[in-house]
Amino acid sequence: MSRTARVEASFARAAEVKAGADGLNCIISADREQSLADAAAVQGGALAGVPVVIKDNLATLTLPTTCGSRVLAGYVSPYEATAVRRLRAAGAVVVGKSNMDEFAMGSSTENSAYGPARNPLDPTRVPGGSSGGSAAAVAAGIAPIALGSETGGSVRQPAAFCGIVGVKPTYGRVSRFGLVAYASSLDCVAPFGRTVDDAALALEVISGHDANDATCAVRDAPVLRAGAGRLDGVVIGVPREYFPPTLDAAIRQRCDAALDALRARGAAVREVSLPHTDLAIPVYYIIAPAECSSNLARFDGVRYGMRVEGDGLQAMYEATRSQGFGAEVTRRILLGTYVLSAGYYDAYYGKAQEVRALIARDFTRVFADGVHALFTPTTPTTAFALGSISDPYEMYLSDIFTVTANLAGIPAMSLPIGRVGGLPVGGQLMAPHFGEAAMFRVAYALEDELGAEAHQ
């Protein structure tokens, strides 16, 4: 298939599955003519002519970058995110920007100013979030690869809900330049793929040092595309805190089957403990809102985006920000402002940083003790119905198995390990810092060993 034909096919598929607001609502902006022109201009590369979908919080040159927020409605970035630039330099063609929870705050893609996205496997259900639009686009066959972003599980959780592969790289593996910040110490650009190999290819392309991001590691992109092989000598840790007695029995059963598959490939499976796991959600909901309250201060109506005039400067700020941000964003800004306030800083932010270090040390100990990778369920449930969770705290708990990797900065990924009630279940792998190659070796083997079972 020619490069333009592949892009034509992507748009045809998007129309077929109703990717827009009248259907899945996973794509919130696209420009067919521009994409076809881009495809015609592709010189070559590892992704020559491959259609890709980009989460709407990554800066793109021609399509708007709204972060799913009213405050950035119609905003077009004058520069391009490093990860997007690298995809395009490898020949990929951007076919759309994807729906997301506003400023990446949410776990269902219901917190979008552009309406909720839907799960292509069951449109009455959420695709997960916050990168739900990208996950849905890949699951619906619009693109084999998409970019999302992770702060607490925003790629792995929707990957699990949509039955695809989502990878959160090591913090510092991929440049954040051009990723609109939510919580800078946690944010990662993170790829989705239809398969482990697609995800590996995407991550290889976007990884590597970038002089525009001071937190980006000075390391070359890793070689990840090893293919499926044996896992003899590989030790898989199973942290007991991720398999509580309350865990859904069907999900547990799928996990057990995945562990059997790993054993069948020669891996040793060992139970381990990460004792500070239960503190991850409270710590996350102090650190992330704190950073968010500062990162989102720039949306003030002065230079770009929405401005609501008021009587004087203060009134303009208040009108712009209260009308520009949705409820969840407002909640986190208020929470973050509170925890950083004089007199509360030590008790909240200071303490949360200490506990974050303990959570990271849990992982360091386990990996130092001979474990090469960890296996857990990605989420405690399968995709839930739109509108079924209204309590913010209950929503926060859907990230309970994923936030730890963000707090520790380690790489983690979700891949399909079967279905429950027709809905996908994700298995999560976690590895030491910059241990993506080992993690992918396990993922390739697991995907291969499970075969069609991963989608049944």
Next chain:
Amino acid sequence: MSHADWEMVVGLEVHVQLKTRTKAFCGCSAAFGAAPNANTCPVCLALPGALPVLNAHAVELAIRAALATECTVHERSVFARKNYFYPDLPKGYQISQFDQPIATQGRIVIDVDGTDKVVGITRIHMEEDAGKSVHDRFAGFTAIDLNRSGVPLVEIVSEPDIRSPAEAGAYLRKLRSILLYAGVSDCSMEEGSLRVDANVSARRTGETALRTRTEIKNLNSFSAVEKALHLEWDRHVTTWKTNGTIEQQTMLWDQNRGTVRRARSKEGSHDYRYFPEPDLPPLVLDRRAIDEARASLPELPDARRARFARDYGLGAYDADVLTATRELADYFEAAARDSGDAKHAANWVTGVVLATIKERGLDIASFAALLPASRLAGVIAMMKDGSVSSSAAKTIFALMLEGPGDAPAQAAREGLLQVGDDAQLRQWVDEVWAEHPAEAARLAAGDRKLLGPLTGLVMKKSGGSADPRKVNQLLAARAGT
């Protein structure tokens, strides 16, 4: 002011723009005077997704500032966000340093009535500048110029060791001189590359605790600092004496009225919600790099002043004046070396040269371009060997300012060379001796009072070109025969 028994306590916060080519966290030019918003990019405009990257040269200059003020430079310091909303602060926070600054515990020695006084430096931290709000350009609107946004600064915070406006002035002049020597900043208050905020309180002599302080901002010159401190301290003392209370608040110096008034907004009530900047890793410095920076510092004003006094035999005043800036000191040293006469070089530079600079509104660099030290040395050398008189030397100096031609050429052209030829001088002495026999006889009889008048007569006969010292010697010798 009859505030006997009351003491002034002052600490100064000095913001200094580091002399880098580009901004602190992006590649935009840090130059002053560009068209509004010309020097901006996604980073310093705080566009969504942009990230800061630290300018290594700014770090080098901050280290130099710290070492030049005898601070301890920390191998690990941490950038922090200072959060507040203002239209000229595009990110909604300023990247600064908070509880882990790059340097602490330095000192500056100032001269107070001829004795040395140490003023402690509490800390030096790195930060970025905000933009500029322009309120008077468009009626009904405030315009924002973000050229300054992200320009690198250090804030140098003194201990509350300063006890008078004069000490504050001495501290600021010394600090400015040190920073200029170290090449850290241009220190121009006009261009905003040096800004001063003053914290002042008053207390009864002998009290050890500090009373409530106020902070004075908008100080646009060192003399404004001195005047404002005096006025504000007077207000404090008067208030305390009448059992009033001083509120901790921000005051503004009003240059037009020459007064200090309350700032409208209560700046002290801000909660800046500082937290470590997650976009920048902690700044880790190599001990060796710090040592290398220390070794690369030029001789600083105090050391140079001491050396000038010791090596050139200069008095305290001259040594002080000549070391005020590195450029002036360099100029003097070159003139002293080339003329072989440091004393005369010092007299010339502190006298005629500085007077000329002042008269013509020059700085030392533009003066040196007009008259390089080597050319000035030529005049000094001619005066020293007697080939021109001191008044002729001043004429030559003035001529050299107007055009090319070194001292000997100018002197020859203008007929200013002194006649040192013994035969010619003897002839004039003989003539005067013959024309004034009475005076000559008295001199010959030992009345040395007549040496002066007779020398004057010889000078007159020579048309001013005779070397007066030689005439004097010849007359004395003649009288002795």
